[in-house]
Amino acid sequence: MTLPNTAKPAILLTSQTTTTTASAASASAASASAAAVAVASLGSNLNSSPFKSSARSYADIAIERNPQFKKITKQDIDHFKTFLEPQSILATTDIGGTIDEAKELDGYNTDWLGKYKGRSQVVLRPKSTQQVSKILKYCNDQKIAVVPQGGNTGLVGGGVPVFDEVIVSLGSMNNIRDFNETSGILVCDSGCILEELDKFAAGHGFSMPLDLGAKGSCHIGGNVSTNAGGIRFIRYGSLHGSVLGLEVVLPDGTIVDNLGTLPKDSTGYDLKQLFIGAEGTLGIVTGVSIVTPPRPNxxxxxxxxxxxxxxxxxxxxxxxxxxxxxxxxxxxxxxxxxxxxxxxxxxxxxxxxxxxxxxxxxxxxxxxxxxxxxxxxxxxxxxxxxxxxxxxxxxxxxxxxxxxxxxxGIPESLGKWGPTYKYDISIPIGVLYDIVPEMANRLEQAGLYSKDPKTYESASKDDPNVVVKGVLGYGHIGDGNLHLNVVANRFDKKVTDVLEPYVYEWVASHKGSISAEHGLGLMKAPHLHYSKSKVIVDWMVRIKNAFDPNGIMNPYKFLPRTTTSSSN
Amino acid sequence: MSGLRILVGVKRVVDFAAKVRVNSQQTGVETANVKHSMNPFDEIAVEEAIRLREKLGKDKVTEIIALTCGPKKSQETLRTALAMGADKGVHVEVADGQILEPLAVAKLFSKIVEKEKPDLILLGKQAIDDDSNQTGQMLAGLLSWPQATFASKLDIQDKLLTVVREVDGGLETIATKLPAVVTADLRLNEPRYASLPNIMKAKKKKIETLTPKDLNVDVTQRLETLKVTEPPKRKGGIVVGSVDELIDKLRNEAGVL
Structure with a gap:
């Protein structure tokens, strides 16, 4: 899915006056009439729903760019040039970049699934923590919005810009700073690729405590920032345990050196924990200290x-x-x-x-x-x-x-088969898979899906009808984590409306989490309340405002927008 | 016509995917604590034997015998062959660390052939540890049997064997009478996985253990390894700033201009 530069972003949120939400994946801001049609078609088959949502009204509004954020100019680029090398800056031609740079920018603006696309005009690729600090201090002073980006393998649109946020890519910060052969504690830059770290650790008889399908591209900084799970979780647990310390740059440019290598430390608030899973909304992780277990032979x-x-x-x-x-x-x-x-x-x-x-x-x-x-x-x-x-x-x-x-290979294979709606949920193991046949039935009732392959084999993205090709489930039983995937011939609001918010309500009714390991990003920000109480969300907002009073860090994401800033 | 008896050779080697390191004495590669598996080409040979039975029928292929020559741990490799579907195993056991050269293996095989009287011998074209690619050919020579090496397709009708070989110019099809020695190339088939029920059954299958002495074969090494070294490490590339710099480096450092 691509958007022309002038279009509004591909995200719909609820208005402040309604309690429920709609699509995170439609191709463009839907017109009011399209929304009305979708509601009408849902009305008939929601009667069987055990949730109150059937009675709710749907009203969609698009996110708008926060006008308080400064638009980037050539002067800003010139300023960045005073402390960054020329090859560390990619900009569009209107602000002094080359055509090649503009082309390369496209990759940074688009997420891995091709579901989210921003239109940032500049990517900065700092090589040191000091450079990151200078970037953030300047952006904070100038009120320029920033999106930190790692390997760009996220699934919820957290690592790509929504509008014109400056992309700070950590890919050039990829040095291993220290490794202790006795303790197995590794200290490295946040832009190191997970697989490279695992190879390095292997050379010393150790292995990384996490492993996931995207290991060949994802960065350790992104793993930390999204509190990634993966397939070794069952053995080595969460990053909240294996990360021993972080180096973080705050929005005002302050460098917080919390890069400890102590497995045990009971002195005061454990600040680093806040940045694990913060998705770059509080600052940018630039260094990681992580304990690696001995490699099994x-x-x-x-x-x-x-x-x-x-x-x-x-x-x-x-x-x-x-x-x-x-x-x-x-x-x-x-x-x-x-x-x-x-x-x-x-x-x-x-x-x-x-x-x-x-x-x-x-x-x-x-x-x-x-x-x-x-x-x-x-x-x-x-x-x-x-x-x-x-x-x-x-x-x-x-x-x-x-x-x-x-x-x-399942995620990639499904992606090749067709655009995939992904839900990553944590629920008690006993009912974990129930959502898959239930969703298949709902999609079938809505006339979008049939189990008969003949109905979808030839469906292409240009097909006038949206056709769901498969409703599938896979995941990590040990962690009570299911990946519900719905594959269609294209991303379409009609499908999203059947899936959401039903999936989230279903998860909430089982006291589950709407995001087990993929984070919130842009996709799930409006749905946080399904997993977290108002009290908790309010405190999250206070924490956000304490670290990032100007709200420049990865805006429009993570927290429900209605609560993030009164200035919107 | 009585049923076919097939003898398949299997060798325990350092796993194809394991990282190989030269030992500190530079006499060979490190084998302690390194994953070992069946030589992949032998796996293909085993698979082909089983497929032949599936194709021709149980009455036509009466027995598939897997044979390995190696240390005690080679039994694991034999168990894999049995789990894939071989009927019985023969293990010619040698001491740990004893290197068996192709000629010694071919001689051991020829003695087993005298005992087991197979109609067809299937081997991998080579073992991935020493890459000798000699055992099959030497065995055919010792037995004075026809040989069909590098097989990428195999068919048997009555006692006539047809083999398609991958040669430089394309494909060569040859036919010969049984008994014969066939060595398997990569594209002959894709080996099956060992299923749990078959792994359990394999535990009950018979493995006969012999020594080179029992077979009256001298396995003393005839070749001497002088030194084993790793290939030189590849140096990382550099980014040059200009065409002039590139030409300068090509001329003065790489010496290619």
């Missing part, structure tokens, strides 16, 4: 086929008990995900027959014979007790990586 991976979601849970209970400390991943995905990932990557299924659900188990340990024996006993017992129907155990590293690609 024995890794086993198995893919299992099971007949129901209930069996997935049963297997999880048993596996966690039997494998205990060597279990390092327990992932699951449904049969539709498997079909698409195999087809897209031209892979052979490890199992002969199709199964309604697939499970991937990984063990990591220090002694191969010990792990092998434990795993073999556990898997045999799962099979004998008919908890699982079939399974395959990787015999070499090639099979290990192929099996992993069947799980990790």
């Amino acid at each position: 024995s890794v086993n991976v198995a893919v299992l086929g099971v007949s129901s979601y209930d069996a997935v849970q049963k297997a999880f209970r048993k596996v966690r008990r039997d494998l205990a400390e060597v279990l390092s991943a327990f992932e699951f995905w449904d049969t539709r995900c498997m079909q698409i990932v195999l087809d897209h990557n031209n892979l052979r299924s490890p199992l002969e027959e199709e199964h309604p659900f697939y499970i991937l188990i990984e063990t990591s340990g220090s002694k191969k014979d010990h792990d092998d024996e434990k795993l073999a006993e556990c898997l045999e017992s799962l099979l004998e007790n008919e908890i699982i129907d079939d399974g395959a155990l990787a015999q070499d590293e090639t099979q290990v990586s192929k099996m992993w690609s069947m799980r990790e």
Whole structure:
């Protein structure tokens, strides 16, 4: 999806007078009549909804650029040139950049999914914390809005500008500052790529405590700023635990050196925790101190086929008990995900027959014979007790990586199949998957989806009708985290209106989180109240205002807009 | 015609995806605490044997025997072959660290052939650790059997074997009578995963263990490794500021102009 420069951003928010919200993904600000049609079509099939939303009225307004933010000029670029190298600045031609620079800017303005697109005129690529400090101090003084950007692999539009915010890309800050061979504590710049850090750690016999599909591009600073989860969460826990310290530049240019390397420290408020998951709304993370666990030298991976979601849970209970400390991943995905990932990557299924659900188990340990024996006993017992129907155990590293690609390749494969609506939710394990068939039914009732492949096989983005091709689920069972993905022939408000706010209300009714590991960004900012009480949101706003009184840091995102600033 | 008996060779090697490091004495690569797996080309050979049985029927392929020569841990590799579908395993065990050269392996194989009387021998075209690409050819020589190396397609009708080989100019199709030795190339097939039920069954399958002495084969090394070194590390590139600087570097540093 692309927008002409003059268009309003592709985001719709609720007005202050209504309590509910609409699309985060439609192609342009919908006209009032389009919104009315969508409401009418929803009205008939929302009767079965257990939530109050059916009675709510929908009213959409687009976000508007905050006029208090200064528009960038050539003078500002000239100022940046006084302390940044020429190749650290990319600008549009009207403010002194070249045509090539303007082209390169496009990549920084567009998010990975192609769902969000800003129109910033400048990217700054500082090489040091001091440069970041000078940038922020100037922007704060001049009231220029800023969006920090890491590897640009976010899924909720948090890392790209909404309007013309200055993009501060941390990609040129990618040095490892220190590594301690005894403690395994790594100190590095925030622009280091996760996979590069993992390779570095591997060279010393350690591994990064987190791993995720985007590891080849995502930055550690972005991981910290979004409190990323991923597939090692079950083993090594949250970044709130493994990050030992941060170096942060505040909006006024102050450098907060909180880059401690102490696993234990009980002196005062733990300020760094505020910046973990703050999505660049309080300042820019420039340095990270993180504890890396010893790298396991024995890794086993198995893919299992099971007949129901209930069996997935049963297997999880048993596996966690039997494998205990060597279990390092327990992932699951449904049969539709498997079909698409195999087809897209031209892979052979490890199992002969199709199964309604697939499970991937990984063990990591220090002694191969010990792990092998434990795993073999556990898997045999799962099979004998008919908890699982079939399974395959990787015999070499090639099979290990192929099996992993069947799980990790799902987001990319779905993205290639069609525009994907992504919901990343945390809910109690017992009902985790229920939302997938429920959403499929709702989309079917709304006339947008049919399980019959014939109805969508030929649907292209130019099809006059919006056609949902698949409603799929996969995720991290161990963390109670489901990725609900809806793939359509294009992003369309009609689909969003069926999905939202229903998904969020459903999650709230189960006391879940509307964002388990993807953050809030632009997409979920208006929906924060589904997961957090008014008291909590109010305190978040106070914290934001304390650090960033001018509101220049990553504006329009993270917090519900109606509460962020009285100046809007 | 009685059923076919297929002998498949499998070798335990450092895993294809493992990072290989030269040991400190520069006599070979580090093997302690490094992941080992079945040689990928042997995996293809095992897969082909199983596919032949699936294609021709159980009565036509009466037995698939997996054979490995190596240290005690090579049994794991044999178990993988059994889990994929081989019927029984034969392990010619040597001491840890004993290097088996292609000729020694070919001789050991030829002795097993005398015992097991297979009609077809399937091997990987080469092992990824020493890349010798000799065992299959030497074995055919010792047995005076026809050989079809680098097979990318294989078919058997009655006792006539047809093999498509990948050669420099394209594809070459050859036909020969059984018994014969075939070595598998990469594109022959994509090996299956070992399923849990088959892994469990494989534990109950028989493995016969022998020593080179039992077979009356001398496996003493005939080749001497002088030194093993790593390839030189690749240096990082640099960004030049101007065309003049580029020409200067090409001329004076790289010496290519």
